[in-house]
Amino acid sequence: MSECPDNQQLSAYLDGELDAAECDLIERHLPACAACARALLDYRLISRLVGHWEMPEISAAGLRKLHTKIDVVGWRRLERVAFALSSMAAALAVATVLWSSQSAQAPTTLALWEQAAAAPVEYASGNAPQESSMAQWVVDDLSAGGAQ
Amino acid sequence: MRGTDLEERETELIRRGVRGDPKALHEIVDGHARYLFGTAYGMLGKAGDAEDVVQETFLAAFKGIGRFGGRSALRTWLVGILVRQVALLHRRKRGKLTVGLDERHEQQAGPGGTEAREVDERLDVAQMLGRLSPEHREVLVLREYEGMSYEEIAQTLDLPRGTVESRLSRARQELRGWLSGYER
Numbered sequence: 001m002s003e004c005p006d007n008q009q010l011s012a013y014l015d016g017e018l019d020a021a022e023c024d025l026i027e028r029h030l031p032a033c034a035a036c037a038r039a040l041l042d043y044r045l046i047s048r049l050v051g052h053w054e055m056p057e058i059s060a061a062g063l064r065k066l067h068t069k070i071d072v073v074g075w076r077r078l079e080r081v082a083f084a085l086s087s088m089a090a091a092l093a094v095a096t097v098l099w100s101s102q103s104a105q106a107p108t109t110l111a112l113w114e115q116a117a118a119a120p121v122e123y124a125s126g127n128a129p130q131e132s133s134m135a136q137w138v139v140d141d142l143s144a145g146g147a148q
Numbered sequence: 149m150r151g152t153d154l155e156e157r158e159t160e161l162i163r164r165g166v167r168g169d170p171k172a173l174h175e176i177v178d179g180h181a182r183y184l185f186g187t188a189y190g191m192l193g194k195a196g197d198a199e200d201v202v203q204e205t206f207l208a209a210f211k212g213i214g215r216f217g218g219r220s221a222l223r224t225w226l227v228g229i230l231v232r233q234v235a236l237l238h239r240r241k242r243g244k245l246t247v248g249l250d251e252r253h254e255q256q257a258g259p260g261g262t263e264a265r266e267v268d269e270r271l272d273v274a275q276m277l278g279r280l281s282p283e284h285r286e287v288l289v290l291r292e293y294e295g296m297s298y299e300e301i302a303q304t305l306d307l308p309r310g311t312v313e314s315r316l317s318r319a320r321q322e323l324r325g326w327l328s329g330y331e332r
Contacts, residue, residue: 011317017298042324050292053273055186062199063181069203070173
């Protein structure tokens with residue numbers, strides 16, 4: 001490379017972001033160009049200064065504030081979960097009350113066998129149907145139910 | 149602690165953090181706050197702003213900790229969030245952002261001396277970075293302090309790779325001009 005690389009190329013070379021061919025051109029140019037060699041040295045110095053800079057530490061007060069904030073957020077999160085759970089419980093309770101009140105109002109048409117079971121007096125008085133007729137009831141009732 | 153031990157420990161902390169275990173969240177803060185503060189300070193140049201950004205970073209991270217896929221290290225993930233928080237702060241302060249540093253840094257160091265070694269010893273890096281625009285400072289810190297590649301910086305800052313390359317180059321030229329004042 002007879003021409004000097006531009007600053008962007010030199011910077012990318014320092015960072016190892018150029019491909020092999022571009023690196024080769026720059027490496028052949030550097031020994032012959034004091035200005036580019038000097039620029040590269042300066043870039044390296046900047047890189048070293050920033051890369052090895054001992055960054056200031058967060059203050060103890062700052063760290064405490066951070067932990068306190070995390071606690072506050074944690075409590076808010078718990079409150080949200082508790083609120084969601086209690087809302088679900090309330091919704092479930094309302095649904096249960098509505099369902100049971102609807103069940104209580106529903107018309108109760110008892111099947112024949114249930115009527116028979118609910119009328120033990122008939123059996124006690126000897127008016128109960130014969131066993132075979134009882135069996136026929138059940139079948140009839142089921143057939144009727146299935147046909148509905 | 150070896151790399152894999154650290155990863156296992158972090159995975160466990162994250163698992164507990166997802167379940168809302170406050171002790172795990174505090175441990176994550178203790179393990180990463182200092183480092184994140186350093187990066188934030190390097191990018192912002194003001195301790196107060198850096199603390200605010202670190203706080204916002206942890207809050208955002210803990211809110212979305214369930215989305216941490218574990219494809220990168222926890223620190224890398226946190227740095228990504230931190231960088232976005234810095235960008236948000238810049239946006240909020242656009243027009244009001246001062247390039248200045250904490251007063252203690254502004255009072256230190258001035259041009260003089262001859263050797264690079266002396267420069268290294270006397271130079272206040274914070275002051276040096278404070279001379280850059282926020283855009284130039286953040287790419288330089290991510291490159292030199294975080295050791296990110298151009299591609300990683302581009303992804304983190306959501307910029308084209310070419311923009312990262314040119315900002316880095318301009319940041320170095322600017323600092324080079326300033327450094328020359330020390331060496332003459």
